[in-house]
Amino acid sequence: MSQPSGPLKGLRVLDLTRVLAGPTCTQMLGDLGAEIIKIEKPDSGDDTRGFAPPFWPETKESAYFLGVNRNKQSVTVDIAKPEGQALVHRMLEHCDILAENFKVGALAKYGLGYEQLKAKYPRLIYCSITGFGQTGPYAPRPGYDALIQAMGGIMSLTGEPGGSPQKAGVPVADLFAGLYGCIGILAAVNHRHATGEGQHIDIGMLDTHVAWLANQGMNYLATGENPPRLGNQHPNISPYQEFPTKDGYLILAVGNDPTFERFCRNFGCEHLLADERFATNPKRVANRDLVTQTLTPVMKSKTTTEWVEALEALKIGCGPINTLKDVFADPHVKARDMVVTMQHATGKEIQVIANPVKLSATPPDYRSPPPVLGEHSESVLSRLLGMSAAEVAALREKGIV
Numbered sequence: 001m002s003q004p005s006g007p008l009k010g011l012r013v014l015d016l017t018r019v020l021a022g023p024t025c026t027q028m029l030g031d032l033g034a035e036i037i038k039i040e041k042p043d044s045g046d047d048t049r050g051f052a053p054p055f056w057p058e059t060k061e062s063a064y065f066l067g068v069n070r071n072k073q074s075v076t077v078d079i080a081k082p083e084g085q086a087l088v089h090r091m092l093e094h095c096d097i098l099a100e101n102f103k104v105g106a107l108a109k110y111g112l113g114y115e116q117l118k119a120k121y122p123r124l125i126y127c128s129i130t131g132f133g134q135t136g137p138y139a140p141r142p143g144y145d146a147l148i149q150a151m152g153g154i155m156s157l158t159g160e161p162g163g164s165p166q167k168a169g170v171p172v173a174d175l176f177a178g179l180y181g182c183i184g185i186l187a188a189v190n191h192r193h194a195t196g197e198g199q200h201i202d203i204g205m206l207d208t209h210v211a212w213l214a215n216q217g218m219n220y221l222a223t224g225e226n227p228p229r230l231g232n233q234h235p236n237i238s239p240y241q242e243f244p245t246k247d248g249y250l251i252l253a254v255g256n257d258p259t260f261e262r263f264c265r266n267f268g269c270e271h272l273l274a275d276e277r278f279a280t281n282p283k284r285v286a287n288r289d290l291v292t293q294t295l296t297p298v299m300k301s302k303t304t305t306e307w308v309e310a311l312e313a314l315k316i317g318c319g320p321i322n323t324l325k326d327v328f329a330d331p332h333v334k335a336r337d338m339v340v341t342m343q344h345a346t347g348k349e350i351q352v353i354a355n356p357v358k359l360s361a362t363p364p365d366y367r368s369p370p371p372v373l374g375e376h377s378e379s380v381l382s383r384l385l386g387m388s389a390a391e392v393a394a395l396r397e398k399g400i401v
Contacts, residue, residue, distance in 0.1 A: 006033025007362040011189065013097040014088070015039060015072065016079075016112075018046040020145070020171055021129045021205065022101035023068040024178025027187065029097075030071030031355040031364040037091065037380055038072040038371070039079070042399055045373040059346045066370045070342065070352055073368075073376035076401050079110050083400045087381075088112060094384050097185060100128040104139045114200045124198040125188040143205045148173035152209030157216055160231045176212055177205040207248025232286075238284035238291050242321060243299035250304050252295075255315030264312055267298060272350045288300055324333055342369040377401050 001047065003009075011034040015026045030036040040046055046069070052062035078084040080226070089111075092098065098117075107113050114126045128134060131143015149155050149167045159166035184201040192198055216227050219235060228233055232251070234240035239260075240253050254260045257280055264272050272278040272294065277287045284291050299307065304320050306377060311318040320326070327333060340354045355364035381387040381401070395401045 002365075002367045004033040004367060005362065005365050006031065007359065009033040011097065012095045012172045013037065013099060014091055014095040016098065016100040016102070016107070017129065018101065018172040019048055020068060021143075021177040021181070022099055023048075024175055025127070025129065025181040025185070026072065026099050027068050027070060028179065028355070028357075029099075031366075032357070033362070033365065034097075036072040037095070037376075037384075038069065038074050039077050039088065040074055042076040042078055042374070042401060045074070045076070049373065054349050056348065059344070059348055059350075061344070061346065061350075061370070061372070064352055066352060069370035071365075071367050072371060073380055074371035074374055075377045075380045076374040078400055079107075079112065081400055084397065085110050085112065085396070087385075087400070089397075090385050091370045091380075092117070092124065096123070096189075097125045097127065099129070099181070099185070103142055104128075104130055104132075104134055108298070118198070118200070122198060123192060123196060125185060125201070126190065126198065127181050127185050127188075127201040127203065129177050129205070130204040131205050133207055134202045135177065136204075138206070145171035145173045145205075148205045148209050152206055153213055153217075154209065157227055157228045157229060161229055163229065165229070171207050173205050177203055177208045180208045180211070233288060233292075236285065237281060238288045239295055241292070243292075243327060245299055245304045245307055246302055248304045249321045250299065250307050251317075251319050251321060252299070252311070253319075255317060259316055260284070263316055264309075266310075267312055269295075269298060270372070294303055334337060340366050342366060344369045345372045366394075374401070 008029060009120070011029070013026055013029055013034050015022070015034045015038040017023050017026055018040075023054055026036050026038070038046075044050075046065060048065040048068075049062055051064040053060060054063045056063060056066060068327055075088050079088055088138065108116060114128070117124060130139070131148060132138035132141055146167050149172070150165070152173065154172070155165040155167050158168065169172050181201065181203045184203060188199050215236060219227050232242040237253075237255060240255070242249050242251050254263060260278070260281075261273060264270055277290060278284055302310065308320060322330065328339060338354045338356070339351050341349055341351050344350045350369060352370075357364060377396075378389060378392045381392050382389070392401065
């Protein structure tokens with residue numbers, strides 16, 4: 001592993017997270033230069049090592065695990081055993097941050113809860129990511145992405161009118177919780193710089209989900225009415241939706257009245273400008289079905305590529321509905337270096353999705369690929385705790401590491 005160069009260089013994180021929300025948080029910290037020591041259960045490791053297929057070709061590594069575990073060192077420790085707990089305590093003496101996403105109270109059984117650690121490690125920043133947070137009636141419940149999407153309201157907003165509720169195609173509740181956890185940690189680091197004090201960060205997936213209901217949440221608070229499912233239409237802007245073209249589909253995003261006028265004057269729809277039902281965005285929102293019916297035959301008159309060229313020339317928002325094959329072949333995505341190739345411990349080259357944060361002076365770095373299980377146990381215990389190879393071997397014999 002090369003030395004970090006990012007803005008968080010010098011911070012060390014003891015990573016007790018697994019699956020997605022927590023690893024998303026710690027991978028972001030690792031990409032930005034923090035040293036991440038990922039503690040995994042001996043023999044099995046992070047659950048996502050078994051979330052497959054697909055595996056990366058010619059390896060036993062799941063694509064799921066590879067996606068959120070680069071820039072981490074894998075150390076196997078059985079924290080259910082006293083000797084394993086003692087190892088974690090010894091490592092904490094050298095760490096700035098502990099991140100975990102166990103169920104509420106689970107780590108306290110092993111003497112690793114925040115209240116048990118804060119007196120001994122007053123500078124420790126301790127981030128807990130759970131389904132429902134540390135307090136409240138749902139706190140003991142486990143959190144799963146689809147469950148949070150259901151309870152948090154996004155499924156009631158997603159899907160076709162009159163159809164069944166739909167979850168998003170990627171686990172957004174997990175991902176947002178991880179990113180909010182990262183934001184909380186960075187805020188706590190700054191506070192510690194000023195005061196020397198660590199603190200506990202309590203991230204509930206349901207909380208973060210409610211926080212990003214955004215305009216739809218505000219629409220409800222303003223009216224007291226549940227927003228309906230609109231398929232791919234926008235609740236506050238029209239036309240802002242998908243339309244069929246001659247050979248596929250296109251997103252048309254007309255963000256304001258001057259843009260709508262520009263669209264109409266250039267594509268044979270001038271007569272709509274004299275129609276009161278199309279005169280302003282609020283009128284078009286109120287008559288969204290009419291807008292859709294009127295513009296659909298217009299949009300079917302050209303291919304997707306022809307529409308993109310014509311609309312972009314007029315600075316009217318648009319874009320094709322890409323498959324993932326299209327996305328990763330897109331020249332702009334390529335130009336932004338959104339895929340990184342890394343040499344894995346198996347000897348295979350793997351590709352991972354890059355960090356999107358572009359920093360001019362201290363950009364994210366890609367020091368090490370996602371580790372194989374226990375890859376760094378001996379090196380970390382030796383470097384951090386001064387343990388000999390024989391001592392590590394003895395712990396391994398007992399199943400502690």
